[in-house]
Amino acid sequence: MYSFEPNEEQQMLIDAVGKFASNDLRPAAHDAEENHAMPQKLVNKGWELGLLQASTPEAYGGFGDRSAITNVLAVEEMAFGDLAGALAVMTPSLFATPILLGGTEEQKQEYLPRIIEGAWAPYTGALIEYSFNFDPNELKTTANAEGGAYVLNGEKAFVPFAKDAEALIVYANLNGVTQGFIVKKEAAGLSISEEREKLMGLNALPMYRVKLENVTAERLGGASGHDFGLILDAMRVASAATALGVARSSLDYAKNYAKEREAFGVKIAQKQAVAFMLAEMAVELESMRLMTWEAAWKIDNNKEDSCVSAYLAFTGACDMAMMVTDRGVQIYGGHGYIRENPVELLMRNGRGFPMLLGLAIV
Amino acid sequence: MTIEFEAPKPIVQMNAMLKTVAENMMRSTSREMDENEHAIPWDYVEFMHSAMRSMGGGGGLTIAEEKPKEGAEKRPPIGYQKLASQIEMLAWGDVGFYLITPGGGLGAAAVAAAGSPEQKAKFLARFNDDKPTYAAMCMTEPGAGSDTSAIRARAVLDEKTNEWVINGEKIFVTGGDKSFNEYEKLGKGFIVVWASIDPSAGRSGMRAFVVESGTPGVKVTKLEHKLGIRASDTAAISLVDARVPFENVLGSPTVEKTTTGFKGAMATFDATRPLVAASGIGVARAALEFLKEKLEENGVKIRYGLPRTKLTSIEKDVIDMEIQLRSAWLLTLKAVWMADNKKSNALESSMSKVRAGDIVTKITQKAVEIMGPLGYSREFLLEKWFRDAKITDIYEGTGQINRMVVARQILGYTGAELR
Ligand SMILES: Cc1cc2nc3c(=O)[nH]c(=O)nc-3n(C[C@H](O)[C@H](O)[C@H](O)COP(=O)(O)OP(=O)(O)OC[C@H]3O[C@@H](n4cnc5c(N)ncnc54)[C@H](O)[C@@H]3O)c2cc1C
Ligand SMILES: Cc1cc2nc3c(=O)[nH]c(=O)nc-3n(C[C@H](O)[C@H](O)[C@H](O)COP(=O)(O)OP(=O)(O)OC[C@H]3O[C@@H](n4cnc5c(N)ncnc54)[C@H](O)[C@@H]3O)c2cc1C
Numbered sequence: 001m002y003s004f005e006p007n008e009e010q011q012m013l014i015d016a017v018g019k020f021a022s023n024d025l026r027p028a029a030h031d032a033e034e035n036h037a038m039p040q041k042l043v044n045k046g047w048e049l050g051l052l053q054a055s056t057p058e059a060y061g062g063f064g065d066r067s068a069i070t071n072v073l074a075v076e077e078m079a080f081g082d083l084a085g086a087l088a089v090m091t092p093s094l095f096a097t098p099i100l101l102g103g104t105e106e107q108k109q110e111y112l113p114r115i116i117e118g119a120w121a122p123y124t125g126a127l128i129e130y131s132f133n134f135d136p137n138e139l140k141t142t143a144n145a146e147g148g149a150y151v152l153n154g155e156k157a158f159v160p161f162a163k164d165a166e167a168l169i170v171y172a173n174l175n176g177v178t179q180g181f182i183v184k185k186e187a188a189g190l191s192i193s194e195e196r197e198k199l200m201g202l203n204a205l206p207m208y209r210v211k212l213e214n215v216t217a218e219r220l221g222g223a224s225g226h227d228f229g230l231i232l233d234a235m236r237v238a239s240a241a242t243a244l245g246v247a248r249s250s251l252d253y254a255k256n257y258a259k260e261r262e263a264f265g266v267k268i269a270q271k272q273a274v275a276f277m278l279a280e281m282a283v284e285l286e287s288m289r290l291m292t293w294e295a296a297w298k299i300d301n302n303k304e305d306s307c308v309s310a311y312l313a314f315t316g317a318c319d320m321a322m323m324v325t326d327r328g329v330q331i332y333g334g335h336g337y338i339r340e341n342p343v344e345l346l347m348r349n350g351r352g353f354p355m356l357l358g359l360a361i362v
Numbered sequence: 363m364t365i366e367f368e369a370p371k372p373i374v375q376m377n378a379m380l381k382t383v384a385e386n387m388m389r390s391t392s393r394e395m396d397e398n399e400h401a402i403p404w405d406y407v408e409f410m411h412s413a414m415r416s417m418g419g420g421g422g423l424t425i426a427e428e429k430p431k432e433g434a435e436k437r438p439p440i441g442y443q444k445l446a447s448q449i450e451m452l453a454w455g456d457v458g459f460y461l462i463t464p465g466g467g468l469g470a471a472a473v474a475a476a477g478s479p480e481q482k483a484k485f486l487a488r489f490n491d492d493k494p495t496y497a498a499m500c501m502t503e504p505g506a507g508s509d510t511s512a513i514r515a516r517a518v519l520d521e522k523t524n525e526w527v528i529n530g531e532k533i534f535v536t537g538g539d540k541s542f543n544e545y546e547k548l549g550k551g552f553i554v555v556w557a558s559i560d561p562s563a564g565r566s567g568m569r570a571f572v573v574e575s576g577t578p579g580v581k582v583t584k585l586e587h588k589l590g591i592r593a594s595d596t597a598a599i600s601l602v603d604a605r606v607p608f609e610n611v612l613g614s615p616t617v618e619k620t621t622t623g624f625k626g627a628m629a630t631f632d633a634t635r636p637l638v639a640a641s642g643i644g645v646a647r648a649a650l651e652f653l654k655e656k657l658e659e660n661g662v663k664i665r666y667g668l669p670r671t672k673l674t675s676i677e678k679d680v681i682d683m684e685i686q687l688r689s690a691w692l693l694t695l696k697a698v699w700m701a702d703n704k705k706s707n708a709l710e711s712s713m714s715k716v717r718a719g720d721i722v723t724k725i726t727q728k729a730v731e732i733m734g735p736l737g738y739s740r741e742f743l744l745e746k747w748f749r750d751a752k753i754t755d756i757y758e759g760t761g762q763i764n765r766m767v768v769a770r771q772i773l774g775y776t777g778a779e780l781r
Binding site: 001002003004005006007010069132133134135137255258259269270272275276278279280282283286287288290291293294297298301307308311312315316354 | 363364365366367368369370438440443666667668669670671672681684685688689690692693695696699700710713716717762765766768769770772773775779780
């Protein structure tokens, strides 16, 4: 069957996350960005909504099975509030979800219950590298098998909360294949930059460079490793879902502004040049929402071509987010360019999706 | 309810069958019909008519009422989804042929949307008769296209004979020839003509009238020569003192202060816009599949999964085309799924039409460009699909008109607030 309506449980989740996004994250977004600080109180409140907990089986301290489609719905809602806030709330997933997808039974037992059952804690993941032509399937950070252990060398970028992290999943190139490795905070040879990353947007999210010099680490999935494709698919779909949230926020602001702002004796929304921009934004957004849903549904149903779908959804959503957030600023006119108004931050965030793959996972 | 993307089995089975029809009866004569505009591929017409009858539908490409087997679990309705999938598949074969698939087309859709139960019984049964039968819809006039409120056709009630007397000039009537003119091989069709019963009442004065084929005073005055969809007849029809029985008016015969008359037309469009989107998407899929096949023959493989910066420009184009095509189809599916589930879908219908109108023209244009001389040559059907695709953004509301519908819906504006 085809069907395009969230089920009752999903709708309740959407409503709960949507309320938090609108009432808590959205009003805080501007100051968090300007002050380079996301209030921990907000992050904790978001964590208490229990997204990760709900997609972790009981055996590991959670209360449900992972559903990419349910997570996609929740992630869009969360990102509608604020991208940095959403990513901060969901940072522990960057560690827990790969373990869930590719970890050995021991790895799951060791890490999942303490993350799931506790308060929000900075467990994180490190995929991105600071290089031109960055490709998650051709990482420059290397892993070498030495005896029973693995030794990592290289540098990772844009690692959220790395400074305080208890442990992180570091992705590295093992004989040409990308694999995840569990690196603990105290590992010898691990160093984290003093300064935070300086980026065009996302300044409320503390991100760091991470250097690895002969760091000994445990391989995700043990000696036989894991299928990185599953993790990459989950990252692509998550990224697409955050793009939906950011774009929807811009459309929402622009629509309301256009209905208020007057020029030439009418509301600017009554001018086709503005109204058609809004219509096209809505069409693009809905197009990529359905692409994202389909990809997530394919992941949940183990469809063979889920990786192509996830790639297409991600690629399309990146373009969509740029187009929509650009027009959000355009519709605000000169006021859109001013940082007091919310749409310019959304445009800065909207440019980031192609390079921010790896900062969210469903 | 839940979110699911599994094509229902009946649709998959039906499409497998239609694909053979498309390959064997459409593609093989596509070029010939394109080069001989106004010729009729009778083999196709007759085959489709008997095939659809034997499948027990209402005749033609219509939405069959599903009768659940006794004791069987009640399944959600998929009539519109099935129809959209059929249309997409037939248009993949040849969209011009799809448009001359026997049946009620837009004419029957208007009766279904605005007619009484008696009218439906009277006018819709004929499509299941022995001979292929057609119906068409006449809204557009030389001076009134997008602005349907500007139509000048008039209908006046002759109280002595209890007949409507209709005068007007209609143009661009899809299937107008086969619906109105009498052919030995065809059953008796009709056209649905929009006219005003009270010009001072604006849109609320507009009504649709069923005009039977052969009605005196009505004449097909011209068959257009077109850029594409040349297997489909597009007729100009003039009505001079044409008389139709009183009971052939769809909707109320008197003018109230409401806009019921026009709402009938709009209800038709909510239902048919995603179907037009589906027909365009079929053409674009044909073009994209052809392109990928030819690229592969020439040693160009599309690598999925690479960052944009590592892709060739052809790979980027093809990947974008795939995203465009798939997303347009999903929007279309959502719109018809809503129709099946009796959810109001004015927004989604127009969204699917906006998207499809945009992307099917872009995809076919890009495909011709990438194929170079092979794309421009009439050796292949690609150049024809480029010409065929363009109509998607024009009929059943141009891209601009549908953008306006979408904008009004999201802004909560009336037609007066945004025009
Ligand atoms: C950094 C900066 C520097 C500036 N410097 C100067 C300066 O030195 N001196 C000065 O006087 N001004 C200056 N401006 C103001 C600038 O010229 C205006 O912002 C600009 O003209 C747009 O006006 P607005 O911001 O009021 O937008 P609005 O006029 O409110 O427009 C909002 C949106 O509606 C659209 N719109 C408006 N009317 C119509 C219409 N009739 N049809 C279709 N669409 C319409 C616009 O295109 C825009 O997308 C500056 C602005 C900025 C941001
Ligand atoms: C092959 C073919 C088959 C057809 N079949 C049928 C049929 O079966 N029955 C039928 O009744 N009609 C049919 N039509 C007519 C079709 O629906 C109209 O051509 C279409 O609605 C556009 O009307 P128009 O051609 O008069 O263009 P116009 O309305 O004159 O539009 C010209 C341009 O102006 C734009 N425009 C118009 N109004 C606005 C506005 N308010 N805001 C912004 N832009 C605007 C349009 O988008 C378009 O780009 C058919 C047409 C063709 C070509």
